[in-house]
Amino acid sequence: MNDAIPTLDFEPFLHGTAADRAHAAKAIGGAFERYGFIQLVGHGVPQEALQGAFAAAEAFFDRPEDWKRQVQDRRNNRGYIPMFDTALPGQKPGGHEAFSIGHLTRPEDPDLRALPFHAETPWPDMPGFRERVEACYRAMYDCGQQILSAVALHLGVAEDFFAEAARQSYSNMRVIHYPPAEAIADRTDIGVRAHADEGLITLLVQDMNGGLAVQGPSGDWLPVVPNREAMVVNAGKLLRRWTNGRYQAAMHMVVNRSGRERYSIPLFVHPSYHTRIDPMTLVGEAPAAEEFAPIVAGEQVYRNFMARRLSWQEATS
Numbered sequence: 001m002n003d004a005i006p007t008l009d010f011e012p013f014l015h016g017t018a019a020d021r022a023h024a025a026k027a028i029g030g031a032f033e034r035y036g037f038i039q040l041v042g043h044g045v046p047q048e049a050l051q052g053a054f055a056a057a058e059a060f061f062d063r064p065e066d067w068k069r070q071v072q073d074r075r076n077n078r079g080y081i082p083m084f085d086t087a088l089p090g091q092k093p094g095g096h097e098a099f100s101i102g103h104l105t106r107p108e109d110p111d112l113r114a115l116p117f118h119a120e121t122p123w124p125d126m127p128g129f130r131e132r133v134e135a136c137y138r139a140m141y142d143c144g145q146q147i148l149s150a151v152a153l154h155l156g157v158a159e160d161f162f163a164e165a166a167r168q169s170y171s172n173m174r175v176i177h178y179p180p181a182e183a184i185a186d187r188t189d190i191g192v193r194a195h196a197d198e199g200l201i202t203l204l205v206q207d208m209n210g211g212l213a214v215q216g217p218s219g220d221w222l223p224v225v226p227n228r229e230a231m232v233v234n235a236g237k238l239l240r241r242w243t244n245g246r247y248q249a250a251m252h253m254v255v256n257r258s259g260r261e262r263y264s265i266p267l268f269v270h271p272s273y274h275t276r277i278d279p280m281t282l283v284g285e286a287p288a289a290e291e292f293a294p295i296v297a298g299e300q301v302y303r304n305f306m307a308r309r310l311s312w313q314e315a316t317s
């Protein structure tokens with residue numbers, strides 16, 4: 001039988017008994033251990049919130065390039081991110097454009113506020129866009145906190161462990177547009193190059209066009225088959241480190257072979273910038289390898305972004 005990303009039901013965790021919750025948490029944690037990726041149904045995020053954001057995204061990306069570039073903040077990687085902007089030397093660029101939204105509440109601390117991760121989002125002059133995108137952010141973020149409660153339960157720490165760690169979160173969300181592969185074939189052969197996400201967990205809604213693939217335990221690429229009812233949830237590199245490698249942060253990539261415009265909305269859940277990611281504090285173990293050694297969350301993620309994003313390097317040099 002071919003391997004596949006597991007589809008799990010979150011409803012028993014959200015509305016069930018203590019035993020239901022423990023059972024659901026175990027299934028989610030077990031899937032993160034094996035695959036690092038799940039498709040979550042019964043997640044409780046209203047379809048209207050998701051569909052509203054997809055409609056807003058389509059209307060935004062449909063506007064002319066010059067208009068969209070008015071809300072590009074290169075220094076902070078906020079607002080509009082043009083097509084082919086994520087290129088590394090010697091590689092073809094990512095065939096997508098995006099709009100990046102910072103966390104809805106910004107910290108009071110001026111030092112934190114000055115960091116790119118806490119920059120204000122430059123909103124376009126487009127009726128309803130901000131409201132719809134923020135409503136989607138709020139609903140997905142709340143769901144993300146519930147998923148992290150399940151993770152905490154699975155790992156045997158207090159259920160609010162991650163909520164405490166994320167009081168001044170630098171989470172962010174992107175709405176992404178991928179033209180059909182053949183429309184951009186002269187520039188690139190990829191939508192998003194293979195990578196693992198940086199944060200704790202990522203929640204992603206995709207449209208029905210497909211194109212996302214995940215590297216499974218055997219090394220094979222498994223398609224994440226679109227399911228209207230499901231949200232894709234995956235563990236990121238911070239959570240892999242914090243669990244001492246117990247959870248996978250699986251590699252994934254996108255190629256849009258559907259012949260249609262593809263849209264997706266990932267929300268990247270991060271803790272507070274200064275959170276110390278140390279296996280001792282989450283799973284009570286010394287780091288099993290150098291790659292799990294303690295780091296400061298925001299500093300580590302900033303370093304990794306800087307190494308990859310040419311536009312950040314140019315804008316801040």
Ligand SMILES: O=C(O)CCC(=O)C(=O)O
Pocket residue numbers: 174176192197204206212252253254264265266
């Ligand atoms: O668009 C997708 O399905 C995945 C996007 C992604 O992996 C990312 O933005 O990190």
Ligand SMILES: [Fe+2]
Pocket residue numbers: 195196197252
């Ligand atoms: Fe990703």
